[in-house]
Amino acid sequence: MIANRLGSNVPPTELTTIRDALHEGRAVNPVTVREFLSWFDAKRRGISIVARIREELESLQLSTVPDIDEQWIDGLIAFHLSGVAEAASHTAAGSIGVTEGVASQAPDVEHLESKWERREAGYRLSRFQAANKPVVSINPEASLEQAVTTMMLNDFSQLPVMVGERDVKGVVTWSSIAMRSVLGKADGRLVDHMIKPVVLDGDASIFDAIQQIVQHDFVLVRDRERRIVGIVTAADLSLQFRALSEPFLLLSEVETHVRNMIGHAFTIPELTAARDPGSTHVVHSVADLTFGEYVFLLRDPANWNRLDIKIDRGAFCEQLDRVRGIRNQVMHFDPDGLDDSDIRVLQEFSAFLKRMEAISS
Known part of the structure; x- marks a missing residue:
């Protein structure tokens, strides 16, 4: 289970309260997706946090309507009890039982079914x-x-x-x-x-x-x-697509600037040595490195000195690593997009790299 905001491995108290109320037949008020996420100390529905939330809902035999992945972040979701009998039968069928006088068998990991729940792939108007x-x-x-x-x-x-x-x-x-x-x-x-x-x-x-x-x-x-609940105009469409596309464009700018910094300073064998230890992909140029491998390469003081730039290596690599984390979030297609603070990080770091490239060229 996921740790709640107090750090203990128990579901958020709000969820257990909801479960108890529903079992007792009492009404439960809907909450916004944003408030629901706050129970897990989250602001956005990244792929990992959604998976963890689903695990908690399943453990408490709860479900949300609409699904937490479908609703607008400030839209309301209601809570319902999952089919208790169905869940119990599913657990019984999938569990490894211990019969009298027979030792428990370890599960056959190769044949365990994934817990992935089918999602709606489309981006909805809602x-x-x-x-x-x-x-x-x-x-x-x-x-x-x-x-x-x-x-x-x-x-x-x-x-x-x-x-x-x-x-x-x-x-x-x-x-x-x-x-x-x-x-x-x-x-x-x-x-x-x-x-x-x-x-x-x-x-x-x-x-x-x-x-x-x-x-x-x-x-x-x-x-x-x-009920008529909204009106979407061409202007709204433009703003939405800017919000969706801006992180990708900024990351492309950042990565191109970083490749320009690194590409001329290292040989192919040196770039190959920067790969993740378990990686076997062939490196033909700096473009074949991952973003994490850029960070790994430049954290080495000897490699950094090869760039011959008079800025602080630690501060640069720390910000580059922060951009790497934002990139991972973007590439997992977080349905709620990025926080304004993350967008500012990308904008400012891209502008910083542009200034560096202009001065050194």
């Missing part, structure tokens, strides 16, 4: 922050002036026309208003200025949503209870 923000709407009986005022006050480009939280009558946009105005029909009822809404379920693939967003500039997002 992961967008904008798909989980309360939607400002207007009633069909409102005036056009009210709609225009609401859009101007909130800097909206579109405004859903709704009755309740599920019934969308249409959407008013600046474009739809402008087209009627050009035709001399700016007056009239609000419903005369509406366009047909594009509504997608939150579990729709982002790739399915992109085409609709590009074509219509926005989509409305509907949850499992068919």
Whole structure:
């Protein structure tokens, strides 16, 4: 089991309290994914922390709805008891029993099944922050002036026309208003200025949503209870893809600068000697080293002196190792992306390496 924030090998007290309450038939309030992660002293759903959380949930026969990997980080998840009878039968079938007078046998490791649980591989629309923000709407009986005022006050480009939280009558946009105005029909009822809404379920693939967003500039997002819970615009799409792509681009810059530093200073045999002890991959150039091997190579004072640069080796290698840790997180496709502090590390280290390369060239 994973150590809780006090360092003991027991599940977080919040989880055991939830389990006990559900067994007693008492209601349990949902929590946000972010709060749930905090019980494990985590901020993001990296692949390792999710695996550890699933282990704890399984040990307490608990499950979350939606799955912790599917919900937006500030979205709510509810807790349920797993099928106790099913879990018990699964345990009985998979356990190594001790019959009377017979010694326990060690498990056949080669034939043990992996505990990997099947995941949804797609990136869902519900992961967008904008798909989980309360939607400002207007009633069909409102005036056009009210709609225009609401859009101007909130800097909206579109405004859903709704009755309740599920019934969308249409959407008013600046474009739809402008087209009627050009035709001399700016007056009239609000419903005369509406366009047909594009509504997608939150579990729709982002790739399915992109085409609709590009074509219509926005989509409305509907949850499992068919409530309209968000609106994703082309601007939101741009910001989301910047958040997803920026770490990869910054890491590419950093790695290229590091390779430029190392590549001209060492021979192929010297680079080969920097490989991990258990590695057998062939090294043809510095590009064949892993990021960890860059750190290993440069931590050696003799190797560092070969670079002939007057900066502190310890501080440089410490930051380079921190970047290596961030790189591992990025390459495991953490669904919540990076903390702002990690992005700043990449931005600042990349800028630092650019300055070094400019001075030495």
